[in-house]
Amino acid sequence: MATSTMIPADEVLMAQLWVRFKAGDEKAFDQLARARYRVLFNYATRFTKDRDLIKDCLQDLFMELWNRRKAVVETPYVTIYLIKALRNNLIRKLRREQGWRAATEEGIEPETVITDGMTAEAEWIAEEAMTETEQSLRQAVGQLPKRQQEVVFLKFYEGLSNDDIAQVMDVEKQTVANFLYRAMTQLRNYLPARIFS
Numbered sequence: 472m473a474t475s476t477m478i479p480a481d482e483v484l485m486a487q488l489w490v491r492f493k494a495g496d497e498k499a500f501d502q503l504a505r506a507r508y509r510v511l512f513n514y515a516t517r518f519t520k521d522r523d524l525i526k527d528c529l530q531d532l533f534m535e536l537w538n539r540r541k542a543v544v545e546t547p548y549v550t551i552y553l554i555k556a557l558r559n560n561l562i563r564k565l566r567r568e569q570g571w572r573a574a575t576e577e578g579i580e581p582e583t584v585i586t587d588g589m590t591a592e593a594e595w596i597a598e599e600a601m602t603e604t605e606q607s608l609r610q611a612v613g614q615l616p617k618r619q620q621e622v623v624f625l626k627f628y629e630g631l632s633n634d635d636i637a638q639v640m641d642v643e644k645q646t647v648a649n650f651l652y653r654a655m656t657q658l659r660n661y662l663p664a665r666i667f668s
Contacts, residue, residue, distance in 0.1 A: 481506070482547070482548065482549065482550060483547075485503060485507070485549035485550060486546070486548075488500075488502055488503040488549070489545065489546065489549045492540060493541065493543060493545065495540065500533075500536075500537060500540075504533050507549070507550060507553055508529065510550065510629060511529055511553055511554065511557050512525055512526075513628070513629075514554055514558070514624070514629070515528060515529070517621050517624055518558075518561050518562070518565065519561070519565060524565075525561075527564075528557065528561050528564055529557065531560060531564075532556055532557050535560075536556075548635065548638075551631070551635050551639055554625075554629075554639050555641070558639060558640075608658075610661075611657075611658050612658070614657070614661060615657055615658070618640075618650055619650050619651075619653060619654040619657070620654075622636055622640070622650040622651055622654060623651070623654050625639060625640075626651060633647045633648055633651070
């Protein structure tokens with residue numbers, strides 16, 4: 472019988488590294504941090520374009536994890552745990568350092584610029600040559616409300632399930648489904664029909 476949530480193959484390795492890290496294994500912690508740094512960095516670009524702030528936040532997150540390793544919970548979903556922890560830390564830091572206000576239902580903050588957090592594959596494609604379809608899609612995603620952009624990023628760029636996205640964003644699974652439905656409806660309106668055929 473198939474499970475509703477597929478665990479990525481390397482997530483099993485991440486869970487093993489997590490157990491070793493909690494026991495004080497520095498090499499396991501380094502391996503875990505290196506394996507998820509790019510995913511976390513790309514995710515943080517959804518909130519701010521300030522690369523130095525993102526790097527500081529990531530460093531703070533990993534230092535805090537190491538210092539509190541014995542108190543950190545065990546989890547089979549290390550990536551989700553890290554994304555959620557980074558999200559909470561980043562929002563706290565942005566509020567404290569930049570006077571960021573609480574997120575609205577449809578957006579993180581109207582004046583906050585959200586980038587597309589290009590993945591390694593997208594960077595490679597961009598270096599080769601950005602196609603008209605890719606440009607249209609990026610522009611269309613950029614017109615979505617901020618929370619819908621975040622859901623689209625987590626779903627299609629990071630491959631998370633609706634359950635996982637709900638955990639990261641601290642919302643109900645139905646809310647995630649609603650955001651995805653609205654985002655796909657708007658994207659169909661923004662983009663030529665050939666993209667969705």
